[in-house]
Amino acid sequence: MSILVVGLNHKSAPVDVREKLAFNNNSVSNALSVFTQKYPSSEAVILSTCNRVEIYASSASDAVKLEDILSFLAEFHKIEKDAFSQYMYHYKDDRAVTHLFHVSSSIDSMVIGESQILSQVKEAYTLASMEQSTGKILNQLFQQALNLSKTIHTNTSIGQGKVSISSVAVEFAEKIFQDFTGKMVLVVGAGEMCELLLKHLYEEGARTIIVANRTFERAQAIADAFQGQAIKYELLGEYLSKADIIITSTSAPHYVIHTDQVKDAIKHRRGNPIFLIDIAVPRDIEPGVGNIDNVYLYNIDDLQTVVNQNIDDRTREIEKCRAIIEKEVEHFMARLEQIKIEPAITLLRNSFHTIGKDELNRLKPKLKNINDEEWNQVVYTMERTLNKLLHHPAKVAKQEARNGGGYRYVETIKKLFGIFHHHPDDSNK
Template sequence: MHIIVAGLSHKTAPVEVRETVTFPEQILSDALHMLTGYPSINEAVILSTCNRMEIYVVANDPDKGKDDVIRFISDYHSLERDKLEKYLYFREGKNAILHLFRVASSLDSMVIGEAQILGQVKTAYNAAFEAEATSTVMNRLFRHGFSAGKRVRTETEIGESAVSISYAAVELAKKVFESLSGRTVMLIGAGEMIELTATHLLSNGVSNVIVTNRTYERAESLARKYNGVAVRFNDFVDQMVHADIVISSTGAPHYVVTKDHVSFVMQKRKNKPIFFIDIAVPRDIDPSAAKIYNVFAYDIDDLDSVVQTNLEERKKAATIAEEIVEHEVLSFSSWLATLEVAPTIASLRRMAEEIRQKELEKHLRKLPNLSEAELNTVNALTSAIINKLLHQPIVKAKEYSTRKDGYLYIESLKVLFNIEDEEEDEEPEGASAFVSKPEASFKINR
């Protein structure tokens, strides 16, 4: 049994490559059924986002598993294998577990600490679960990964600070106003950044949008997108009186909002606070307007300074997060080791020996006159019975463990004999982690 992840991301492949291997939600079930039909693949989960496509599998052979995953991607998307392979990365075993936990904790994201990825991982797992493409290992692996992601979110401040210009603008707006609920934003211009900032403001409570642009039709189009109101460019100063937040990005070579404009607006607003976000280069808003009482104005450099400060804070939080993830990886690895046949057999023998010892001690107390030779005979007899009873289950466990889904038989053995998982501080390594067959010896205190 081998856990493998194969994928490509923003780190290894350009967008024109990533867009050729996407798995939209509506085709996931079909893709998963095809993937688990390959000879070496037992379980599978496909994670497909704008920045990454990753396939997590449980395979009975690592080399065959990797080969089957490459064949699957090539076959499903009709891609040439040699062109695909150069963009793929592979992780196996503990490194694959670590990778998933880092992904779920947003430590492998383009923006460290971004909040969306954990939900995307959950969606991918749920789709695989519904398609019956997961079983014992993947179910436990992903649920443990969710736990790791949740711990990172709750025990660190990795997602607390804004690390994009648009998010920084929202963060600053929240400092100006006690609440953004019910506030009105005016958009001057219609670029991508201005739209993104407006979207974040609306998601944080802003309810009214006024849009102006030198091309009135463009203003109308953007206003419809936000269920807002379009105003003609010549009238925007009069309408600015109703705005609590003003975002400007026009590309004009001169100030679009002058100090006189702002003085007029503040007089009409009776000095109620107003927040300007100038993301244009050259600047749209006269910086001297910030000298007016209750006028708060920030340009692109101010916002970038906030972003850089917050990035440093996230890096500090990421160091703590990495320690949490490492601990969770060790915890899962300890459980995974119990699915191997050797430790399960050792646990079974140990359990049987403990039962034999307790029962023998209990009954020998009722036979105080047995000689040492008779005690040894009874001891040998009970040991022989235990060994004969366990012989066939152990032989079959070893035999079935080599099959494609052999770990499922080991898990069944644990359930039938009520063998509980043992929590260990460190991942077992080699034979030293296995418990040897108990000695068939017995001593009773007379």
């Protein structure tokens, strides 16, 4: 019985390879049913995200090998194996378990500590369960991975601190304003970053959006996308005192918002704060604006510094996560050993009870005068004796299984008692 993961991610493969192997929800279902038809005794889960495509498989006696999965991917996506095999990584057993735990805890993600991967792993597992392609091993593995991910996010700071410019800017805005409903957002310029920031603010509830740009049509296009209003660039000064949040990203070689203008604006606002984000290079807002009382000005470097600091903080947490994962892998592998010997113990128990039954059947005709109650007592005694005989070896085997030696014990007992039926792995599903 083994666990195997074969896959590729943002670190091992370029996007043009990743996109060739990517699955959507429908194709995952198809692929899983094709896979389980081809390898009926094995379990499988397919995890496909923007940054990774991975197949987790568990099978008896290595029924599914690396080559099988590579061939399966090539056949399913109708591409040459050579086109992607060099970018693939593969891990087996405890290393495969460690890999999944790293993935689900987001320490293997492009953005360390991101929370999206947890829902992606959950979705992949749910899909596989629905397709009935998971069994005892992968159920146990994925449930443990999901729980572990939650534990890691709660007990470490891996997911804390925003790691993108726009989310950091929105976080700052949330430290100035209680909510964004009724707040006016003034956008000056029409860069891509502006749109991204607007999108974040819009999602957080900002609905009064004013866009000013030298090219009116471009301002109109952005305003339309966020149910806002485009204004002529010349009217910018009039809106300065009305706006609560001002985002600038023009390509002007000079300042477009000056200290005196903002001083006037804050006077009109009677201390109501203004939050200014200048993401233009060269800067659009005169730096002196930041010294005005109740005015909060941040430029691209300020935001980037926070992003970098948060990334560093998250990276520092990786070792802590690894230590937690290492312990969890040990637990899982011990549990796996127990799962492995369970069918063998059942076989042993069934074999003993069959012998017992045979003996009882042989005995019954000889005891002619025995009534039902007395016979039941004999049957009960036989079962009790067999259970007692088996209790200790089963217990020891399970205990030993945690260290990986349980299987040997069961095999020895089977050999001593002459039990040579099918392989225990066969009944693992």
